[in-house]
Amino acid sequence: MFYSVITCSAAVAWAPKEPLSLETVEVAPPKAGEVRIKVLATGVCHTDAYTLNGHDPEGLFPCILGHEGGGLVESVGEGVTHLSPGDHVVPLYIPQCYDCKFCKSPKTNLCGRIRSTQGAGVMPDGTSRFTCKGKSVFHFMGCSTFCEYTVVSEFSICKVDPEAPLDKVCLLGCGISTGYGAALNTADVQPGSSVAIWGLGAVGLAVAMGCRERGAARVIGVDINPDKFEAGKPFGITEFVNPKEQERPIQQVLTELTDGGLDYTFECIGNVHTMRAALESCHKGWGVSTILGVAAAGQEISTRPFQLVTGRVWKGCAFGGWKSRDAVPQLVQKYMQKKLMVDEFVTFNFPLDQINEAFKVMHEGKALRSVVNL
Ligand SMILES: NC(=O)C1=CN([C@@H]2O[C@H](COP(=O)(O)OP(=O)(O)OC[C@H]3O[C@@H](n4cnc5c(N)ncnc54)[C@H](OP(=O)(O)O)[C@@H]3O)[C@@H](O)[C@H]2O)C=CC1
Ligand SMILES: N[C@@H](CCC(=O)N[C@@H](CSC=O)C(=O)NCC(=O)O)C(=O)O
Ligand SMILES: [Zn+2]
Numbered sequence: 001m002f003y004s005v006i007t008c009s010a011a012v013a014w015a016p017k018e019p020l021s022l023e024t025v026e027v028a029p030p031k032a033g034e035v036r037i038k039v040l041a042t043g044v045c046h047t048d049a050y051t052l053n054g055h056d057p058e059g060l061f062p063c064i065l066g067h068e069g070g071g072l073v074e075s076v077g078e079g080v081t082h083l084s085p086g087d088h089v090v091p092l093y094i095p096q097c098y099d100c101k102f103c104k105s106p107k108t109n110l111c112g113r114i115r116s117t118q119g120a121g122v123m124p125d126g127t128s129r130f131t132c133k134g135k136s137v138f139h140f141m142g143c144s145t146f147c148e149y150t151v152v153s154e155f156s157i158c159k160v161d162p163e164a165p166l167d168k169v170c171l172l173g174c175g176i177s178t179g180y181g182a183a184l185n186t187a188d189v190q191p192g193s194s195v196a197i198w199g200l201g202a203v204g205l206a207v208a209m210g211c212r213e214r215g216a217a218r219v220i221g222v223d224i225n226p227d228k229f230e231a232g233k234p235f236g237i238t239e240f241v242n243p244k245e246q247e248r249p250i251q252q253v254l255t256e257l258t259d260g261g262l263d264y265t266f267e268c269i270g271n272v273h274t275m276r277a278a279l280e281s282c283h284k285g286w287g288v289s290t291i292l293g294v295a296a297a298g299q300e301i302s303t304r305p306f307q308l309v310t311g312r313v314w315k316g317c318a319f320g321g322w323k324s325r326d327a328v329p330q331l332v333q334k335y336m337q338k339k340l341m342v343d344e345f346v347t348f349n350f351p352l353d354q355i356n357e358a359f360k361v362m363h364e365g366k367a368l369r370s371v372v373n374l
């Protein structure tokens with residue numbers, strides 16, 4: 001099949017710390033093993049802001065950000081057999097090729113097939129499908145959903161129920177799946193346990209949702225924004241602690257509150273100090289702390305090794321540990337069966353030309369998630 005270049009609108013990140021700029025871009029047809037998607041909706045995740053702010057060691061400019069999308073297959077490249085034009089899809093920043101050693105291992109979801117080119121902001125053949133004003137524009141996280149059309153690898157996309165509203169299930173492309181899966185897959189939270197979650201954004205509250213599903217007895221939200229406390233209750237937060245209102249270090253406050261520490265803690269901020277606090281708030285002998293937050297370039301975590309010697313475990317989690325192409329369609333079905341909250345995470349909707357508002361409300365702490373409708 002011959003497909004032509006599509007000219008459309010995109011929010012382009014020209015340089016770090018600058019607002020996104022609404023531009024007309026050209027999107028080249030998919031090459032072999034690629035899929036071109038008409039993007040209909042995209043969430044705005046804190047990781048988009050992190051890269052836009054220049055904190056990402058892999059950040060490249062100009063680029064088209066966005067990785068929490070939903071859309072329709074517009075065209076497929078040679079050799080793509082699992083998708084056809086018109087399919088409803090969610091792009092996936094962690095691919096699943098089914099063939100690499102990571103995909104073949106049940107121990108991880110981190111497919112390695114296209115990770116190096118994805119991190120370099122290009123398609124697997126080393127080139128970009130985007131141009132703007134005569135310049136090549138980098139892809140982002142293999143998704144680039146802040147554009148009316150995008151091109152992704154055939155390994156980085158899954159077909160979902162056509163009845164599912166794409167302006168909601170797009171959020172299963174990152175934040176909700178990540179937090180929910182961290183509780184279920186990475187930490188494997190057990191019934192009756194005690195939990196503390198640092199950062200009550202979409203990721204943190206999705207962790208809470210997973211902990212509630214597992215029957216956790218106490219789910220303590222730890223956040224410096226008091227507005228997030230009320231917001232957290234419908235997702236399963238049972239108690240709140242604001243570190244700013246404490247006179248002692250938060251680890252001391254929490255270990256006293258929980259008879260020696262928590263069974264599970266989760267860091268959903270991306271701050272190395274709260275990562276340490278989350279580990280040190282775990283119970284001696286068995287407490288497990290899972291890092292989800294993405295820390296800025298150059299940041300390193302530290303603690304006394306004694307914390308680990310005495311049985312606390314430090315873990316990390318990308319995309320909730322889900323093997324993406326297998327799991328996302330199932331998570332969509334769980335939402336369709338009303339067994340998984342998604343709608344409740346959407347605080348605002350914006351058109352593409354107001355996408356900078358979505359970043360503004362995120363930084364003001366007013367949004368769990370903003371969805372941009374393209
Ligand atoms: N590992 C993975 O696969 C993924 C990781 N992430 C990462 O997870 C993190 C959370 O993402 P997201 O939920 O979208 O982010 P949000 O910005 O929506 O939520 C973060 C929350 O943490 C609060 N916060 C900030 N600083 C502190 C602090 N020092 N102590 C307590 N609370 C604090 C914020 O308060 P305020 O409202 O005042 O800002 C906000 O409520 C980010 O680092 C993101 O990059 C995201 C998706 C996937
Ligand atoms: N580019 C950063 C790392 C950013 C990062 O850790 N990303 C998460 C997903 S965050 C989603 O909102 C992730 O899945 N990481 C796994 C991966 O392979 O990138 C850096 O270079 O530090
Ligand atoms: Zn994200």
Ligand SMILES: [Zn+2]
Pocket residue numbers: 095096097098099100101102103104110111112113
């Ligand atoms: Zn793979």
